Amino acid sequence: MHTLEKIDYELGDTDFIPEYARVPLSTALSYLPEKVIDFVIEKCVFVSLEKDYRGIHLSLSDFRLKSKQNIILLSNVLWFENKKAITFVVAHEVAHAYLRHGFVSINDTNPAVNIKRERSADKQAIQWLQPHFTGSFKRYVYKSWQLQSGKKSN
Numbered sequence: 001m002h003t004l005e006k007i008d009y010e011l012g013d014t015d016f017i018p019e020y021a022r023v024p025l026s027t028a029l030s031y032l033p034e035k036v037i038d039f040v041i042e043k044c045v046f047v048s049l050e051k052d053y054r055g056i057h058l059s060l061s062d063f064r065l066k067s068k069q070n071i072i073l074l075s076n077v078l079w080f081e082n083k084k085a086i087t088f089v090v091a092h093e094v095a096h097a098y099l100r101h102g103f104v105s106i107n108d109t110n111p112a113v114n115i116k117r118e119r120s121a122d123k124q125a126i127q128w129l130q131p132h133f134t135g136s137f138k139r140y141v142y143k144s145w146q147l148q149s150g151k152k153s154n
Helices: 004-012 019-030 034-043 076-080 083-098 111-132 144-149
Strands: 044-047 070-073
Touching (some): 004 019, 019 034, 019 076, 034 044, 034 083, 070 083
Parallel strands (some): 044 070
């Protein structure tokens, strides 16, 4: 079983996130199934820069990234949301990696593909989290108008 401390320890040398985001990230990940947590530890790296950073260079040859296949970028403002919002956004982004949703380009604007990917990631995140939270995740899932215009509220 993955404790918060174990998750934080396992991610510690590979993530590029502010110190204040470590506990919320580990907490969010702790709600995921064990096999998904194993996948995240083995295959994902999280990046969330503090507002003081203007940028960061990550080399894929960096020793911390050698076994990673997924880079998950999270806004630094996420860490100031409520626990349910943080957990849903993290689970949603992990779902993209877990479901092997490809990323063709930053300008990939095919609405049909985007809608399918976003709804699939929403559905997977809800499936993972539903046993742990009461109420709906409706306010956190993407709306059709957001997907079509390319705007995301997460």
